[in-house]
Amino acid sequence: MTKGLESVGGVDGLVSLPGVAQTPAGANRRVIAVDDTLLLSFGPRTGRLVEALHSALADAG
Numbered sequence: 001m002t003k004g005l006e007s008v009g010g011v012d013g014l015v016s017l018p019g020v021a022q023t024p025a026g027a028n029r030r031v032i033a034v035d036d037t038l039l040l041s042f043g044p045r046t047g048r049l050v051e052a053l054h055s056a057l058a059d060a061g
Contacts, residue, residue: 005059014018 008014011031020026038049 002033
């Protein structure tokens with residue numbers, strides 16, 4: 001989630017955490033950040049969020 005990513009200093013901070021850089025996502029800096037409120041609210045925008053996540057994951061693969 002975006003606030004969690006911000007709390008560790010962005011992607012640079014994330015990949016500096018123990019073990020993260022050794023994962024394929026960390027090694028390739030392929031991180032998908034989603035707005036916390038949007039992800040956790042389960043409101044009317046959830047469908048669009050699922051579609052956006054699907055697209056982001058498909059593009060990453």
